[in-house]
Amino acid sequence: MQKIELLAPAGDLERLKIAVLYGADAVYLGGKQFSLRSRASNFTLEDIAEGVKFANAHGAHVHVTVNMLPHEDDLEGLKEYLIALERIGVTAIIAASPYIMMTAKRYAPKLEVHVSTQHSSTNSSCANYWKDKGMDRVVLARECSLKDILQTSENTDIPLEVFVHGGMCISYSGRCVLSNQMTSRDANRGGCAQSCRWKYRLFEGDTQLHDERDMFSMSSKDLMAARYIPALIQAGIASLKIEGRMKSAYYIATLIHTYRHLIDEIYEQGSISEERMEYYVKELSKAENRPTASGFYNGLPKAMDHLYGINGAGVTQEYIAYVLDYDEEQHLATLEVRNNFQPFIEAEVFGPHIPMTRFHFQELYDLDGNTLEVAKTPMQIIKTRIDVPMEKDAMIRKVMVKDRSDIY
Ligand code: SF4
Known part of the structure; x- marks a missing residue:
């Protein structure tokens, strides 16, 4: 069985190099074109080429997000861009638009195409649909439970990628128009203003439902799914993805170092004790995390999995x-x-x-x-x-x- 991939975010070349040095098997990044997360210090083609060279020299791969949902005006230059990514040695693109997927398959066939989580793939029928369309991997929706993931894996043989750590949307990923509505910044074209994390007054009709001082927020706690990794490995999941292209180099290093050692220990020992797992969970807590929960792994999140009234940003001086x-x-x-x-x-x-x-x-x-x-x-x-x-x-x-x- 192929060893599970540890997939790290990279907001720029510095963080790409840190992720690779600290043990990521692959990194994903956004180019300046056709990518969401437009504020995540996106890479030029020259930067991507340098990143690929560095990653390959350390046995790692580079995936590039080409995951915007393009409007008519956004399509110019797509074919040339995909051909350039293939030429410089990018392993895969992560795409949401069927047009981008098909263009890649037609003009840059050496690029793997991974179906973005923006598609909200939550079951094996979805996964098999994308397999039939010639795609190479499906990134499952963050809204999948562990049971969903295991059943999907059992009923498809297209490689699956799942999120194990990082920010969660309060809305279904890729289905949110809060930011568009409130700031005219399109979440599906990289402009999310994280409006769900703002502070609101909550009314029913004209009646304010809480004390003026207790502002209401719709923010979700971040995901931390380390405890589910043994089951994910057992199920033959292809890749464990960490979210956070806007996060610091220290955050990336802490998470990748910890997950690398955790995964390697599971493979070397064949299992992991509760005591060792708690050690790794404690190590993860040393990154500049917002408060975390298990997301949808255990079923629908409960009230305690949300952050009502606080943003919860976890910057530390440590x-x-x-x-x-x-x-x-x-x-x-x-x-x-x-x-x-x-x-x-x-x-x-x-x-x-x-x-x-x-x-x-x-x-x-x-x-x-x-x-x-x-x-x-x-x-x-x-x-x-x-x-x-x-x-x-x-x-x-x-x-x-x-x-x-x-x-x-
Ligand atoms: S506003 Fe919040 S829920 Fe909506 S896309 Fe942005 S982060 Fe996700």
Whole structure:
């Protein structure tokens, strides 16, 4: 059985490289044309070519979202764009429009075509329909339960991709016109203003249903489906997808590092204990997550799976340094500061080839050799001696005072 794919989002080249270095088997990104998420720092063709070269050199693949629902005016240049993606070595496009799918099959036949989640494929009949149309993979709707996923997998042999982590729409993905209605920004052409996460007053007729101070929001908690991965592997699912092309490099590294180790452990051991699973869930909670829930995996989400009244953005100051270089002989690390920290604090490091390890900082120095009482300037380069396993491109975070695993 082919090993399940870990598919990471990439908002730009930096995040693409981080995802690949930290163990993604494939990354998906949006080009400047024909893609949703128009605000997610989309790639030029040159960027995509560089990303493909980097990914391929590390044994990974690149998928490109060509998933807008085009109107008549949007179609010009599509054929040339698809041919260019094929030429530069992109593995797959993710498409929602049948016209884009058929154009790819006709003019760029080496590109796999993956049917976007925008199609809300929730069963094996849908999956088999797309197989009959010559498509190569179906991204199932986020609104599928685990039971739906397992039954679909049993009744089709087209490869299936499922979401395991990231943002959820309060509406059926791809069927929402809230943003269009309220801001004239089309969610199906990359312009979603996330209107569901705004704060509202709730009325029944003329009667306001709550206290003026308790604003109402329709936001859903983010998805975190790590606990379902053993069942997804068992069912022969092809790919586990992480949502979040707008997220930070630290978020991507934390999630990919954790999911990579979790998946590898399941394959190596044949199963995973509850204790180890809880360890991984706790590791995932160290990313800058909004509160999370299991989405539709367990059936219809309940009231507690929504965020009423809060946006829940989870930005933290815990990520403190990026390792630019490490001299193994002298144990000397060159760090780029992200958030302020002091010498001698306890910290955690994790990297592309090193597991999460705790250590205490020693003295910190600037590049002139002056001792620092605090590293406080973001992007400042500093040096320090570190005696635990360390490597270039590793990330260092503070040890969290509060255990955030309760957000799960
Ligand atoms: S407004 Fe909310 S529910 Fe609608 S598309 Fe945007 S994120 Fe999804």
